[in-house]
Amino acid sequence: MEVVLALMTGVLYAAGIFLILRRSFVKLIIGLILLGNGANLLIFLLGRITKGKPPIIPGELKTLADAYADPVPQALILTAIVISFGLQSFAIILMKQAYRILQTDDLDEIRVSEKEEI
Amino acid sequence: MKTIILQTASNYLLPLLLLFSVFILLRGHYLPGGGFVGGLVASIAFVLHAFANGLDKTRTLLRLHPAYFMPAGLAIALLSGLAPMLSALPFMTALWYPTPAPVVGMIGSPLFFDIGVYLVVTGATLTIIFTISETA
Amino acid sequence: MSQTVILLPLLFQFALAILLLFFWFKVPVQRVLSIAGSALNVAFSAALFVAVWQNGIICHNAGNWQPPFGIVFVADTFSALLVLLTAIAGLAVSVFSAGSVTQKRLKFGYFPIFHFLLLGLTGAFLAGDVFNLYVWFEIIIISSFVLITIGGEKAQMEGAVKYFTLNMLASVMFLTAIAVLYGLTGALNMADLAQKVLLVPNRELVHVSALLFFVAFGIKSAVFPLYFWLPDSYHTPPPAVSAIFAGLLTKVGVYALVRMVTLIFIGDSSLADILAVIAGLTLVAGAAGAMMQTHLRKIFSYLIICHIGYLIGGLSMLTQAGITGLVFYLVHDIVVKTNIFMVAGLIYKIRGANSLKNLGGLYADYPYLSLLLAIPLFSLVGIPPLSGFWPKISLITAGMNTERYVLTGLILFASFATLVVIARVWAEAFWKAAPQLAPREGFEYFDDLTKTRRAFILAPIILLAGVSLYIGLGAENIQALSLRIAGELLDAGPYIKAVLR
Numbered sequence: 001m002e003v004v005l006a007l008m009t010g011v012l013y014a015a016g017i018f019l020i021l022r023r024s025f026v027k028l029i030i031g032l033i034l035l036g037n038g039a040n041l042l043i044f045l046l047g048r049i050t051k052g053k054p055p056i057i058p059g060e061l062k063t064l065a066d067a068y069a070d071p072v073p074q075a076l077i078l079t080a081i082v083i084s085f086g087l088q089s090f091a092i093i094l095m096k097q098a099y100r101i102l103q104t105d106d107l108d109e110i111r112v113s114e115k116e117e118i
Numbered sequence: 119m120k121t122i123i124l125q126t127a128s129n130y131l132l133p134l135l136l137l138f139s140v141f142i143l144l145r146g147h148y149l150p151g152g153g154f155v156g157g158l159v160a161s162i163a164f165v166l167h168a169f170a171n172g173l174d175k176t177r178t179l180l181r182l183h184p185a186y187f188m189p190a191g192l193a194i195a196l197l198s199g200l201a202p203m204l205s206a207l208p209f210m211t212a213l214w215y216p217t218p219a220p221v222v223g224m225i226g227s228p229l230f231f232d233i234g235v236y237l238v239v240t241g242a243t244l245t246i247i248f249t250i251s252e253t254a
Numbered sequence: 255m256s257q258t259v260i261l262l263p264l265l266f267q268f269a270l271a272i273l274l275l276f277f278w279f280k281v282p283v284q285r286v287l288s289i290a291g292s293a294l295n296v297a298f299s300a301a302l303f304v305a306v307w308q309n310g311i312i313c314h315n316a317g318n319w320q321p322p323f324g325i326v327f328v329a330d331t332f333s334a335l336l337v338l339l340t341a342i343a344g345l346a347v348s349v350f351s352a353g354s355v356t357q358k359r360l361k362f363g364y365f366p367i368f369h370f371l372l373l374g375l376t377g378a379f380l381a382g383d384v385f386n387l388y389v390w391f392e393i394i395i396i397s398s399f400v401l402i403t404i405g406g407e408k409a410q411m412e413g414a415v416k417y418f419t420l421n422m423l424a425s426v427m428f429l430t431a432i433a434v435l436y437g438l439t440g441a442l443n444m445a446d447l448a449q450k451v452l453l454v455p456n457r458e459l460v461h462v463s464a465l466l467f468f469v470a471f472g473i474k475s476a477v478f479p480l481y482f483w484l485p486d487s488y489h490t491p492p493p494a495v496s497a498i499f500a501g502l503l504t505k506v507g508v509y510a511l512v513r514m515v516t517l518i519f520i521g522d523s524s525l526a527d528i529l530a531v532i533a534g535l536t537l538v539a540g541a542a543g544a545m546m547q548t549h550l551r552k553i554f555s556y557l558i559i560c561h562i563g564y565l566i567g568g569l570s571m572l573t574q575a576g577i578t579g580l581v582f583y584l585v586h587d588i589v590v591k592t593n594i595f596m597v598a599g600l601i602y603k604i605r606g607a608n609s610l611k612n613l614g615g616l617y618a619d620y621p622y623l624s625l626l627l628a629i630p631l632f633s634l635v636g637i638p639p640l641s642g643f644w645p646k647i648s649l650i651t652a653g654m655n656t657e658r659y660v661l662t663g664l665i666l667f668a669s670f671a672t673l674v675v676i677a678r679v680w681a682e683a684f685w686k687a688a689p690q691l692a693p694r695e696g697f698e699y700f701d702d703l704t705k706t707r708r709a710f711i712l713a714p715i716i717l718l719a720g721v722s723l724y725i726g727l728g729a730e731n732i733q734a735l736s737l738r739i740a741g742e743l744l745d746a747g748p749y750i751k752a753v754l755r
Contacts, residue, residue, distance in 0.1 A: 016426075020419070020423070025415070028419060032419070032422050032423070032426070035423070035426045036426055036429075038426075039426050039429040039430050039433060040429075042430060042433040042434075043429070043432070043433040043436065045437075046433050046434065046436060046437025047436060047437065048437075070440075072436070072442070073436070076385055076432070076436070078154075079385070079389065080429055082154060083389070083392045086242070086396060087392070087395075087396065087422060087425075089246045090396065090399055090400075091418065091422070092250070093246070093249060093250060094399070094403060094411075094414060094415070094418060095415070096250070096253070097403070097406060097411065098411040098412075098414070098415055100253075101406060101407075101408055101411050102408060102411055102412065107415070110412040110415060110416075111412075185278070188275060189272050189273075189275035189276050192268075192272045192275070193272050196265070196268055196269060196272060200265070202318075203258065207318055208257070208314060208315050208316060208317065208318045209258075209261055209265070209314065209316050209317070210316045210317040211317055211318040212317065212318075
């Protein structure tokens with residue numbers, strides 16, 4: 001299981017980096033999304049995959065008796081997913097707006113701000 | 119996409135989905151669910167309605183612009199975090215009413231925080247989707 | 255409940271932002287609320303600073319969960335000082351926005367988003383937990399994305415695309431770094447990490463995590479090979495937005511770097527060497543860029559990069575004197591960089607031009623105003639007794655003592671380069687005869703504005719010029735403060751004890 005997840009994380013990072021090196025807006029966004037998913041999977045993987053019980057201590061005990069699944073990575077991933085949801089929807093609106101105004105989706109062609117002289 | 123089947127179905131599905139979203143919101147404290155998922159389900163309900171009947175119909179149904187849900191939700195969440203500070207406990211300490219209420223279950227400040235999240239998520243998602251579909 | 259004082263600036267900023275959201279379409283109300291709220295926030299932040307100054311580190315366990323399990327807010331003198339500076343810069347820019355940002359932009363929720371940005375900054379300075387720090391960083395970048403795109407001009411969209419991509423990449427790096435660190439130690443609380451990272455047997459992975467943090471914060475704070483987004487985007491939004499970005503956004507990256515180096519990755523001399531090299535290259539690249547440009551705000555953008563080099567250089571020395579210089583320079587830089595971008599905005603409003611070629615004659619037309627604008631401009635250079643001078647003494651002494659002669663030489667070089675650049679700006683924009691320009695259609699010139707709006711533009715410049723004069727003339731107070739902060743940063747013991755009790 002760990003090996004599969006590790007490979008998957010690697011693939012997601014590689015694909016993400018490959019895509020953000022392309023010149024189109026859309027590929028850029030997809031690349032960033034893949035990178036974010038790779039990071040989430042990495043947190044999950046590095047938080048140790050334990051098949052266990054939920055980390056809830058029964059009323060009569062003071063500590064956890066059994067092997068338990070660490071809840072923190074899941075909380076982190078959930079937060080990261082929520083944040084990336086917001087960022088990605090903003091990214092889509094931004095890129096759409098940028099395309100409408102700049103009339104291009106080629107990142108190499110956006111150079112007006114460098115030349116502008118007022 | 120104005121088909122009569124989807125239109126009729128969405129009219130029945132809207133209240134059902136909203137009810138379901140509230141159910142998810144309420145069971146969220148100990149079981150899978152909560153404000154975020156509930157909010158997403160609620161916004162799906164409205165998006166489905168907009169699909170079937172057009173954006174304007176959904177707007178009139180909502181009356182308020184969905185962007186107003188966000189400050190309302192944020193305010194509820196902030197107040198639920200502030201409430202324990204009145205009794206000299208740290209910010210965001212969970213306060214629970216000792217006896218459970220019927221249907222709703224335990225009532226406490228985390229529930230109100232979740233309601234705030236529910237409103238923010240619904241408002242944000244609907245605002246984003248409405249904006250995108252308006253300019254499309 | 256003396257602990258609550260730490261939450262005052264944070265919760266007040268949050269409440270203010272929510273309140274402003276309710277008045278989304280009522281810009282005049284927003285204006286009043288924003289200015290009054292920012293003024294009140296300065297008082298709250300000052301209260302926090304005084305409390306920390308008198309009683310030492312304050313920490314607050316949110317949700318009553320004991321650290322290291324819950325989220326903690328920690329204010330040591332460094333955090334409290336930065337919160338106070340954020341509040342002051344926030345007040346100045348809030349007033350400046352009310353005067354200078356066009357109505358069209360204000361209608362798109364400028365003020366609420368601006369206060370969410372300040373909330374994110376305050377939160378980042380007070381976070382005692384790496385993941386919490388990440389969340390505050392995200393709040394900062396989401397609101398900065400909105401601010402940089404409001405208005406939707408062509409150049410602005412281009413700047414936004416570059417700014418967005420690089421910052422989002424930095425976030426992913428940050429998240430990856432957190433994942434590696436959590437995998438190694440099982441901790442997120444910074445005080446807890448400080449203890450556990452030292453015990454990790456696998457030093458290579460600790461290095462990997464540290465380098466990922468450095469790349470993430472390096473992009474945010476615009477250090478040498480990672481700065482290219484900054485000069486391409488900072489001159490595109492309205493001057494008020496550039497001012498708050500210039501003053502605080504790169505500095506929050508530096509703050510995070512300082513925390514990482516002094517608290518979590520302690521005693522790692524190879525990291526210090528990397529930082530020293532990066533600092534030197536940043537100084538050269540920023541100085542060279544600033545000398546090449548003619549667009550006023552681009553010149554200042556490159557100066558931001560150049561001066562980040564001082565901060566990183568001070569950090570790389572890791573001695574009392576080096577950190578003292580860093581803290582002092584940080585104080586000076588936040589105030590002066592915010593002010594200098596407002597000055598650039600004012601010059602743009604007066605002449606309707608940004609390029610040095612098209613500017614001129616300001617001294618002849620506005621002698622008193624020129625005198626006022628000279629304060630921030632020459633504070634930036636650090637002509638004694640103005641504020642930029644004193645921290646450089648500490649930095650250079652520290653450089654000599656730690657035998658980093660090349661870096662010390664580059665610090666001196668960058669100071670001279672800044673002097674050359676500012677002298678050029680002064681000669682071109684103020685002394686040269688004004689070129690004849692056709693008036694721009696539909697442009698709001700400074701002289702045509704109402705009296706209140708002109709006051710709104712001038713008051714914050716005067717305020718921050720006053721603050722930087724105080725930093726320069728009352729340097730012994732700031733030096734004492736910086737020494738105390740350097741002591742706190744170099745000895746992590748009390749911080750860890752205060753958080754974990």
